[in-house]
Amino acid sequence: xxxxxxxxxxxxxxxxxxxxxxxxxxxxxxxxxxxxxxxxxxxxxxxxxxxxxxxxxxxxxxxxxxxxxxxxxxxxxxxxxxxxxxxxxxxxxxxxxxxxxxxxxxxxxxxxxxxxxxxxxxxxxxxxxxxxxxxxxxxxxxxxxxxxxxxxxxxxxxxxxxxxxxxxxxxxxxxxxxxxxxxxxxxxxxxxxxxxxxxxxxxx
Amino acid sequence: xxxxxxxxxxxxxxxxxxxxxxxxxxxxxxxxxxxxxxxxxxxxxxxxxxxxxxxxxxxxxxxxxxxxxxxxxxxxxxxxxxxxxxxxxxxxxxxxxxxxxxxxxxxxxxxxxxxxxxxxxxxxxxxxxxxxxxxxxxxxxxxxxxxxxxxxxxxxxxxxxxxxxxxxxxxxxxxxxxxxxxxxxxxxxxxxxxxxxxxxxxxxxxxxxxxxxxxxxxxxxxxxxxxxxxxxxxxxxxxxxxxxxxxxxxxxxxxxxxxxxxxxxxxxxxxxxxxxxx
Amino acid sequence: xxxxxxxxxxxxxxxxxxxxxxxxxxxxxxxxxxxxxxxxxxxxxxxxxxxxxxxxxxxxxxxxxxxxxxxxxxxxxxxxxxxxxxxxxxxxxxxxxxxxxxxxxxxxxxxxxxxxxxxxxxxxxxxxxxxxxxxxxxxxxxxxxxxxxxxxxxxxxxxxxxxxxxxxxxxxxxxxxxxxxxxxxxxxxxxxxxxxxxxx
Numbered sequence: 001x002x003x004x005x006x007x008x009x010x011x012x013x014x015x016x017x018x019x020x021x022x023x024x025x026x027x028x029x030x031x032x033x034x035x036x037x038x039x040x041x042x043x044x045x046x047x048x049x050x051x052x053x054x055x056x057x058x059x060x061x062x063x064x065x066x067x068x069x070x071x072x073x074x075x076x077x078x079x080x081x082x083x084x085x086x087x088x089x090x091x092x093x094x095x096x097x098x099x100x101x102x103x104x105x106x107x108x109x110x111x112x113x114x115x116x117x118x119x120x121x122x123x124x125x126x127x128x129x130x131x132x133x134x135x136x137x138x139x140x141x142x143x144x145x146x147x148x149x150x151x152x153x154x155x156x157x158x159x160x161x162x163x164x165x166x167x168x169x170x171x172x173x174x175x176x177x178x179x180x181x182x183x184x185x186x187x188x189x190x191x192x193x194x195x196x197x198x199x200x201x202x203x204x
Numbered sequence: 205x206x207x208x209x210x211x212x213x214x215x216x217x218x219x220x221x222x223x224x225x226x227x228x229x230x231x232x233x234x235x236x237x238x239x240x241x242x243x244x245x246x247x248x249x250x251x252x253x254x255x256x257x258x259x260x261x262x263x264x265x266x267x268x269x270x271x272x273x274x275x276x277x278x279x280x281x282x283x284x285x286x287x288x289x290x291x292x293x294x295x296x297x298x299x300x301x302x303x304x305x306x307x308x309x310x311x312x313x314x315x316x317x318x319x320x321x322x323x324x325x326x327x328x329x330x331x332x333x334x335x336x337x338x339x340x341x342x343x344x345x346x347x348x349x350x351x352x353x354x355x356x357x358x359x360x361x362x363x364x365x366x367x368x369x370x371x372x373x374x375x376x377x378x379x380x381x382x383x384x385x386x387x388x389x390x391x392x393x394x395x396x397x398x399x400x401x402x403x404x405x406x407x408x409x410x411x412x413x414x415x416x417x418x419x420x421x422x423x424x425x426x427x428x429x430x431x432x433x434x435x436x437x438x439x440x441x442x443x444x445x446x447x448x449x450x451x452x453x454x455x456x457x458x459x460x461x462x463x464x465x466x467x468x469x470x471x472x473x474x475x476x477x478x479x480x481x482x
Numbered sequence: 483x484x485x486x487x488x489x490x491x492x493x494x495x496x497x498x499x500x501x502x503x504x505x506x507x508x509x510x511x512x513x514x515x516x517x518x519x520x521x522x523x524x525x526x527x528x529x530x531x532x533x534x535x536x537x538x539x540x541x542x543x544x545x546x547x548x549x550x551x552x553x554x555x556x557x558x559x560x561x562x563x564x565x566x567x568x569x570x571x572x573x574x575x576x577x578x579x580x581x582x583x584x585x586x587x588x589x590x591x592x593x594x595x596x597x598x599x600x601x602x603x604x605x606x607x608x609x610x611x612x613x614x615x616x617x618x619x620x621x622x623x624x625x626x627x628x629x630x631x632x633x634x635x636x637x638x639x640x641x642x643x644x645x646x647x648x649x650x651x652x653x654x655x656x657x658x659x660x661x662x663x664x665x666x667x668x669x670x671x672x673x674x675x676x677x678x679x680x681x682x
Contacts, residue, residue: 007424008431032420034427035221035291107293107431130671133608136492137663163438166296170501171611171652173493180498192431195546196317199497199537310563314549326549326562436547440530441508453527453573457563 001026004044004055006033008107010100010157011066012054013191018073018153020189022080034108067092070150084144088151094124095158102165103158114166121167125175128159132174141181148185156182160194208472210268212372215395215407217263218289219244229399231267231475239263260409261289262395275341275371279379280391280411288410288419290426292397295406297437298476299374299398300445300468302406305433306376306394307368307460309349315432318352322361325350328457335467342370342467344460357383357414368460373473374398385413392426401476402443406430444478451478484596485588486629487642487654488521490606494587499543501534505645507591510534511580514541514554521580521589522556527573586642586654599630604640604656607666611652612674616645619653622677635669637661 003019003026005012019026031053032038040051048055048064056063056072063069067089074080098120104110105117135141143151160179162169169175182188183197190196214230217237225238235254237246246254246265257264257274264274280287295302305311310328312321331347347366367379367389374396379389391411396404408426417425446452447469454462468477488502488511499512501524508524510533522543524532531547538544542551542559550569551560558573579590584601612619620628620643628651631641638658645651657666 007428030418030420030424032423035218035289036420036423038420106296107434108291109294126671130667133667134664137667163435171609173489173500173609176500177493177495177498190317192428193435195315195435195535197537198314198317198544198546198549199539310548313562314546323549323562327565328563435535436531439532439535441525441532442530446530452529455528455561455564455567 001056001058002029003027004029004031004047004053004057006031006039006053008192009033009053010103010161010191011096013157014066014153015054015056015069015073016191017157017189018070018150021148021153021185021187022073022077023187024073067150067154070154074150079147080149082144082149082151085149085151088143089154091124091128092151092154092158095121095155098124099162099165099167100158102167103161104165106165118165118167121162121165125159125162125167125169125172128155129172129174132178136174136177141178143178148182152178152182157191157194164193205268206472206475207268209475211266211270212268212374213257213264213266213270213274214374215262215397216246216265217244218291218407219258219261219263220289221291222263228397228405229403230265231398232400233267235265235267237263237265260393260395261287262407262409275375277377277391277393277411279389282388285391285411285413286419286422288412288422288426290408290410290423290430292405292407293427293430293434294399294403295434295437296403296443297440298402298444299396299404300473300476301437301440301443302396302404302433303370303374303376303394304445304461304464305437306378307344307370307464308458309347309366310457311436312349312351315436316429320351320353320429321349322352330456331459333459333463335463335470339371340471342368342460342463344368344463347460357412357417359383370464370467373468373471373475374404382413384415388413398475404476442478444476446478447474448479484592484594484629485590485598487586487644488589489587490609490654491519491582491585491587492606493609494519497538499534499536499538501532502589502644503646504589504591505647508532508534509578509589510536510543511587511589512538512543514538516541518554519580519582519587520554521578521587522552523576523578525575526550527558527575533575584656586656599642601630601640601642601656603659604638605659605661607639607655607657607661607663608670609652609654610670610674611646611650613650613678615648616643616651619643619651619677637666637669639666639669 005028039053056069101112102117105112105114142148222239227236234249244263254265313323313326333344345367351364352361364381369377376394378392382388382390393409395407447465486504494513496513496515502509502511510522510524513519524534526545535546536544544551549562553559556575556577558569583598585606616628623631625631628643633639640656642654
């Protein structure tokens with residue numbers, strides 16, 4: 001499987017993280033999204049006419065939607081799926097269109113109505129916090145139950161990277177503990193802006 | 205108008221990225237810039253042309269009257285190097301905080317874990333630092349650190365040697381051991397455009413010996429590193445760099461930063477600096 | 483203003499550090515593996531990095547930037563760049579009075595002999611930020627002081643309020659032990675929407 005990847009993309013990170021948690025190997029093909037705009041190059045447009053990242057190729061299969069890629073990676077792993085996933089995959093798109101957009105604006109100067117993007121991001125975080133709080137009342141730490149599913153992996157990156165776009169995560173205790181649970185999963189990998197849990201390492 | 209601040213050269217754009225005239229900020233003031241028929245220009249808010257230099261893949265300007273030429277990096281001109289336009293990242297911090305972080309190696313194991321550093325290899329040995337009066341630059345030499353993956357071209361851990369140079373208040377040049385070419389130095393720079401005193405646009409640029417990596421891989425590697433720093437830089441209090449001792453406690457590992465702060469104070473460069481201990 | 487609620491204890495389990503603030507004071511609140519709670523200035527004395535981004539290792543809080551470790555009394559214990567060095571005792575983080583009672587973490591920014599507010603046997607529900615100053619929130623409920631606000635409601639709700647800025651505070655909500663916490667949580671969401679004047 002080849003992932004056409006941009007190192008700072010939250011959506012590409014969903015795919016890298018999912019594969020790492022599953023222990024599946026990905027061949028990474030670096031795409032110079034910024035400043036090179038290589039995702040709009042002839043080579044990339046031939047692969048994905050929409051000119052977006054990530055793109056995953058697996059033999060003859062070409063997938064260009066991060067939710068589809070998460071489903072594809074876990075197709076033989078029912079424990080990564082619940083009936084509740086679909087609405088959270090849709091919610092992950094909301095996060096991308098609000099927090100994700102604010103982040104691209106603040107980091108690499110994307111055009112955006114920044115106040116609107118941030119306000120929508122705060123509303124989304126409040127919804128997420130309310131849901132995760134109720135989950136904790138039932139002794140559940142993840143979005144749809146006791147174990148993580150593709151829903152958690154889809155929602156985690158743009159949530160955890162919210163501060164990159166000027167949206168604070170300080171006021172959300174349930175989101176913080178949920179992110180900590182994801183960062184504690186065996187095989188977890190970080191990306192810039194998301195630190196690993198250094199408490200797990202020990203000095204000599 | 206403050207000559208100690210205005211009479212420097214500042215990076216304001218990557219030349220290959222100028223497709224249409226655009227506005228940006230320099231030292232809190234609006235400027236416009238563009239490129240026509242191979243020549244770049246910069247104007248201030250009143251439409252007056254500002255001086256320009258095109259060097260290291262970037263467009264440089266000054267709101268004042270620079271009393272010396274923009275610094276050079278002779279090593280970067282040697283043949284066989286690949287010149288890497290990394291692009292820019294905006295950061296909500298003082299431009300001086302961004303430079304100081306670039307001069308620091310002690311954070312590698314915690315911020316660039318398993319790439320530029322890793323526990324338990326955290327010790328920073330003594331190195332040499334001086335302000336070279338004849339060129340008015342800060343230099344740190346004989347800096348050594350153990351690195352799990354020092355560059356895109358590095359395989360496995362090695363002890364890397366560094367030299368750091370501050371040739372202008374918001375610019376730093378790093379020379380580091382070049383894995384495929386013993387005896388040569390890779391050149392990695394951090395050019396910082398002060399948008400305001402608490403907000404900057406950072407333009408890393410590199411001149412590397414690396415015949416294996418794709419250009420996209422080299423760009424990705426440097427963006428990865430700098431974005432790891434960004435999450436630190438946006439969370440330092442205060443956002444401005446304290447120049448007076450007392451507010452922050454340095455150790456021997458921070459000799460470069462101590463010299464940098466002292467030099468800024470000596471040349472009167474106070475933009476983005478906090479002078480009175482809060 | 484003596485004791486101010488800054489978090490619910492179940493939101494700061496042992497080994498966790500969180501950011502918080504009381505008006506202009508930024509705080510790092512952390513719980514040592516021993517179960518003791520601490521409230522510190524949210525700033526590493528070395529390079530000003532927020533300690534709330536750090537990590538708890540052993541009975542110390544470490545800064546994420548350079549890994550400097552601080553003991554429970556706030557003094558620096560270990561500097562990874564100089565592993566053989568005993569850090570001078572002058573390197574220490576300002577600390578504040580911090581204790582846990584009734585499932586709430588309380589902080590006082592100054593020395594105080596006063597007792598913790600009485601929660602009347604209620605159980606913690608959740609902490610919720612709201613874009614309203616603590617004094618405006620108190621005024622809305624006719625309370626004289628925002629430290630605790632008893633709310634006439636189905637669930638015998640009590641608010642311990644944490645003032646943050648001129649336009650924001652955090653409500654730490656407690657309720658009767660037999661209250662359904664999800665119902666209280668939803669009621670809180672509705673209350674916030676009403677008080678902020680935005681649709682839920």
